[in-house]
Amino acid sequence: MSRRPANPSxxxxxxxxxxxxxxxxxxxxxxxxxxxxxxCLFLIxxxxxxxxxxxxxxxxxxxxxxxxxxxxxxxxxxxxxQKAYGDSLHKVLHVGPDTCYVVSKFLKEEETxxxxxxxxDVEDADGNCKALxxxxxxxxxxxxxxxxxxxxxxxxxIVSDALDFLSPRYLNKTLPDLARVxxxxxxxxxxxxx
Numbered sequence: 001m002s003r004r005p006a007n008p009s010x011x012x013x014x015x016x017x018x019x020x021x022x023x024x025x026x027x028x029x030x031x032x033x034x035x036x037x038x039x040c041l042f043l044i045x046x047x048x049x050x051x052x053x054x055x056x057x058x059x060x061x062x063x064x065x066x067x068x069x070x071x072x073x074x075x076x077x078x079x080x081x082q083k084a085y086g087d088s089l090h091k092v093l094h095v096g097p098d099t100c101y102v103v104s105k106f107l108k109e110e111e112t113x114x115x116x117x118x119x120x121d122v123e124d125a126d127g128n129c130k131a132l133x134x135x136x137x138x139x140x141x142x143x144x145x146x147x148x149x150x151x152x153x154x155x156x157x158i159v160s161d162a163l164d165f166l167s168p169r170y171l172n173k174t175l176p177d178l179a180r181v182x183x184x185x186x187x188x189x190x191x192x193x194x
Contacts, residue, residue: 019119044104061117068190071098072091075105077187082109089156093149093181095119096160096189099138100129107137115154117141117164144170151182160189 021131063166091113094102099116106114116138125133132138141148143162157178165175178186 021172042150070096071102073189074102074158074160077189079103079111081158081187085156091115091154091156093117093157094164095143095157095159095178098160100125100132100156102137103132104128108163115139116141117147119143143174147177147181149181151180153181155182155184157182157186158189159186162188163188 013017090111092106093115094106095117096102097118097120101120102115103116107111114137116132118133118138118140119142121140129138139148144166159178163171163174175186
């Protein structure tokens, strides 16, 4: 097979197909510059959002052991729970990771007392969480064992991300204990939340 001889007079720019070639229809340089600027803005926004700049610590992404937490869904459910339970939503117990965050949001609601049980270690807790623990509003407790509250202590018990890892043996003990401390009901958020 023979090679075709190259034409030395032919240049890269003359072919009409190169990157820097000139063609009869030129795009406006303003369009090119505008597209580059828009691309840079999208890149900056993407990087800024990934660093947590557009949302709070929890609302951007919250993870424990590689799973997404349901705390964001709990916060979205507060207005629905207020409509469903009305006046009986005075004393709420939240059980699960990010309890400090959820309890803080509930405490901002009018006429609502909120308490919490954090089933996992909170070594990296922020100042707000440590203050809630020192006041006794949030307790560290293993939910496999009886909860340290009297029967019907709370109008509503909200559980998020705490029951997924329990064996059936412990689940059969924990669910009745959660029902024992609740006067009106239990709301359980389970599974992978996004």
